[in-house]
Amino acid sequence: MSEGPDEVTLQRKAKGKRPFYFSDPDVDRLLSMVMALTGELSVTRDRLDTLERVARAKGLFSASDIETYQLTDSDMEERAARHRAIFKEVTRIIVGELEDLEDRDEQDYRAVVDQVENDG
Amino acid sequence: MSEGPDEVTLQRKAKGKRPFYFSDPDVDRLLSMVMALTGELSVTRDRLDTLERVARAKGLFSASDIETYQLTDSDMEERAARHRAIFKEVTRIIVGELEDLEDRDEQDYRAVVDQVENDG
């Protein structure tokens, strides 16, 4: 048993071998991470929802102000730019591999190690 | 055809066998879930964006108040705690497998079943 309240960390994994279901267990691992992420997004949405309710209760603005707000094409331009930024981040790994193909004749990494290890 | 408006559920999957692209079709499924999640995150960002525009229109606060807000170190402490909480959730399955390795002599699950089934 632990001493102070600060140091208490609960056991987070149930004892008992965890079953995996997909032919590749890494798919189970990724799916678990995706659902955890979905949970965190839902928490964020709920916080935003509460914020809207608080604002309404204080007479500041309400969900219906948000629903009826008229976005201009130039507002949308700014949003589309943010969408692009999100995509860029999310698909970075895919695009990155192409940068390698396009711009560089990528050396085998092992060869680079050999070179720096053995150049003196 | 359905009767009342409440009961109408549109067909959501197009007729026609869906092609899969990765060597493991479960990767296509995960990718689809990740993009759907990215979509829902984008929707959330857009809602927050509209909220900021509404607040500005009502003279409450604006995006630039957010941009220029000076976070203190103690604010950042709180945020870092939340980041940790998010990570903990998202990587739970990975960390959990290590708990098994570290703390326990895990019995094979089948052996546990045999034991409780056949001890009397």
Added chain:
Amino acid sequence: MSIAYKEQHVHDALPETSHDELARQHFVRSFKEHLVTALHPGLKTAYEKRAKPRFVAEHQREPQSIQEVGQVMKQDSHYQAWSSLLRTSQEMMWSAAQIPVERAIADLAAQAAATPKIGSLRLDPDLQIPSYHTAVDIHCQPGGYHTEYIDNDVAQGAIYDRAVYIYAMGQMGVNNADMGDSTVAWLKQEHPDFKPTRILDMGCAVGHSTLPYASGFEGAEVHAIDVAAPMLRHAHARASSMGLPVHFSQQNAESTDFEDNSFDLVVSHILLHETSSAAIKNVIRECHRVLKPGGMMLHVETPPYEGMEPFDTFIFDWDSENNNEPFWRKSHLLDLEALARDAGFQSHTPIQIMVPSAFQETQRSNTFQGGDFGGGGVWFVYGCQK
């Protein structure tokens, strides 16, 4: 299908939850609802259209057992996704219930200790936790029922209390009392003259099924036992905060220190499937020993597999391999008549009936997750008069 929303009754023994902690719990509840309503029905379709035909093509007959259904279903992509998600929802449920408790563990222990108590609490630090509770953490609660992290710890109880509500998606009422409520309602209807004055609830956990007996049979002396101290500490604080006197003690239902012939009614709620082949015999024998002649034993469980279609059995049996319920399958295949008879119940025929949920009709949705309890709208009751 949508399930009417009703939040758990916030009694004094539950932890405070921040906005986001609560939102995380609500998400898990919704996740489970979605699995039940949107993905569960597809299992039957996947079986009929994809898995079964594969079996039939190979064997020129339909699958006839859990194992044979499993052979083909475990390769089915919908079953795989559903199972992986259901297991994940279970892990997220425990985690979401753990977070506020982990944060406030010391406060919760202090608060439970400080609650003015009615009834009583008797702990036995020397009690051996049975191996069927230590081999794996039952239904995946990390640390099981019994683990203690600090002195006077109530953490596992506080977590379990909240998780049961999330798991059942509110379908067991605001106090998770449906199993007790349903049994009390059935007893009063079927045995209006039965007025138990001394009642024992075995494997009471946080006492969520115990309290209906304390409120339902006024003046009765209600005892409740469990092997897990954190459950009992939480249960005592919880019952006290609700003004219901129960005498909790840390004992194994296989062998208690109660006197022979001392109870009118002995009950348990989803206890039997969390024991073992040897233990279940001991439990029933113990029930017989402590019951007064003419007294009643009643165990609330989910229905036995006998007479079920192989596919339904396979789904109902999901928890046995996937939710750390190692005795689940065997417990649903037992000869319950013989079990009672061998334990000494020889004057009366054992009861094996389906009892309707006491939870108000409009709130019930007939939704099971895997095979596990909560929201089915009906409970299986096994028992016998001594």
Added chain:
Amino acid sequence: MSIAYKEQHVHDALPETSHDELARQHFVRSFKEHLVTALHPGLKTAYEKRAKPRFVAEHQREPQSIQEVGQVMKQDSHYQAWSSLLRTSQEMMWSAAQIPVERAIADLAAQAAATPKIGSLRLDPDLQIPSYHTAVDIHCQPGGYHTEYIDNDVAQGAIYDRAVYIYAMGQMGVNNADMGDSTVAWLKQEHPDFKPTRILDMGCAVGHSTLPYASGFEGAEVHAIDVAAPMLRHAHARASSMGLPVHFSQQNAESTDFEDNSFDLVVSHILLHETSSAAIKNVIRECHRVLKPGGMMLHVETPPYEGMEPFDTFIFDWDSENNNEPFWRKSHLLDLEALARDAGFQSHTPIQIMVPSAFQETQRSNTFQGGDFGGGGVWFVYGCQK
């Protein structure tokens, strides 16, 4: 590369969308833009640097056909990711367009029925939906063009109307009218003396390509046919709300009830590739039958494969295997001269030209998704004078 943002013109037949429903649609549009601008260009790189060398190493020559390019590209990680994402974007597009329509389906039907109408609408409940529309849902719209969920249903039309805008990323103008606009502009420039007084648009869907003829040739009687009732109901309400009289009728372009020699101009827009080898012959023959002598037939499509590089053809052909366009490939490989001649067009040489998009230059970005239409900045027009 960024594409200037312009939102679809919100005419009266479109559903109301909540903030988040709209945001979800905007996301899909951005998703498609990103695929086109950030991931599509890499296909060529992946082919040149990775896939083609693999083929050459094995065969000592370059790939020469769609099939041979596919052999190596389908194993390329970038092609796999791009394809999986493009297919996903298509599924998300339909879903995002469906959500507000599903919610408001009854209101939309009532609203369309209540719209004061100009022109006319003639439905034929007995019309047989051709098998090339029922075998799979073309370009992955769940339910295809024709499915009806309630009486007077316009759902598939309202969904299609919005989805086309998202699909084309606004590159067909605020009313999705670019195919009609471009053809009308080309006609007026190349044939300034041609003044059709009776015009037929075949396979009009929601009439988005039809209306430019109604507004562009003042006083002309414009007819538009489609096999799908929900498209036509929506099209009629849509055209009426825009003040343009069109006579819609539910007919199969292979065999209509119009009189011989009765139209000056018969057009279609991306219709031909959604038929079949037999049907396309019937359609061209029907065009010839209903056209007045000297009348003009014009079909707007994407360019034939002839003369394209194998890699470009493979990419352009993506929809045929991946977006439920089963006739896409074959329709791009037809002998269009023979097709016209065999249908009776023997006095004039068939037209096979590229027509520049009428959509203002600055808005065009020369972006294709797979091979499908929208934003290419150019249309292929196939036709013939009778």
